[in-house]
Amino acid sequence: MVRNRTVGEVMSSEVVQARPGTSFKELARLLTAHRISGLPVVDDDDKVMGVVSQTDLTRRQAAPGGAGHGPRRLVDALRRIVGGRPAAAARTAGELMSSPAVTVHPEQRVVDAARIMERRRIDRLPVVDEEDRLIGITTRRDLLRVFLRADEEIRTDVAHALSVGFPGASAISVEVSDGVVTLLGSPPPGADTAAWIRSAWRVDGVIGVMNRLTAGRAGDRTVSPR
Template sequence: MTHAVISVDHGTAFKDIVEALRMWNVSALPVLDQGGQVVGVVSEADLLLKPQGTDTAHDSTTAEQLMTRPAVTVTKDATIPTAARLMARGHLKRLPVVDGYGRLVGVVSRGDLLKVFLRPDEDIGAEIRELLMYQLIPHGPGEVHVHVANGIAYLNGSLPDHAMEDIVVRAVGTVPGVVDVKADFTVPVSA
């Protein structure tokens, strides 16, 4: 996420919003109330659609009148997939990030979400091995080999229980940077 965020106050005038969008080269801005809480988002589309009439009509139009509300936001501890789902559902290019009180702490963009896929395969593999060893199969008789290539996690080996396969595949799929998971497991036969 980007921590240095440009926002506007709910009373910001139309022309000032246009100038802020142009100056910062963004297509939307969070709108804050007096307490710093995100109450809406004003976008280029909002500016083009809502005010009607002459140019003088824009002079008294404010962010509060133009903004889309309620604002779709994500908390600062949300996962990348959660933010991505919210953005996809709402066809949003960026999403305000808020703290537990609804105050703006940053903005996450589509580009920010895609950066995770630039993560080196070696780092992804190390995180998967740690996840398997310390959380998913800490004491079981299973042994899973991990290889990551182009973000695809290849898992093979044995699991202590057949029921764990789906859990392991889903958990590995949540590791940042994983594009897909290919698994080939066996389950040891009990004596």
């Protein structure tokens, strides 16, 4: 059965979080102890106020012209903060956080959350309920699990989506290689092949769609989801 995974299905409900008054040093300890790159900051009603990341902390701690911002250097810098004395400029989560936070709801599709992460260049998204209260967290790693489906499983779902939604599409062939779907065959006259392609894109795990339908334009072409 074809269905799109939702954020609620892949999120973690155990969330490392901070309050606005959480100290700089405690933030560094939380990030290193839990091996995470960022955490949400919530108020007394568990509503998300912002997000503090590794780079937020190291940016405040580092002197001008200091070391770079590679992952290993960020972690090393945080460990030094935990074991030493923070710079005078370092304060609390409320002052360090990026706000407003980018959040998602549990019923949103995984693919939409992945696009938000890519567009905003972030690695994690707080998940909130209808009242914007924190209920979970989802990361790039969580979302990638959806896109690591077996090609045969993807092919079955694409073929099913086309056969159910577009009777004329049942005669075409569907091939999948490394998540890239290829549609082959001769569509019947008047077929809305653009709709077929959009339907294929909506299947979990699809990272590309190749249009090799003979009724289309000459030559192979990779089609964008939009």
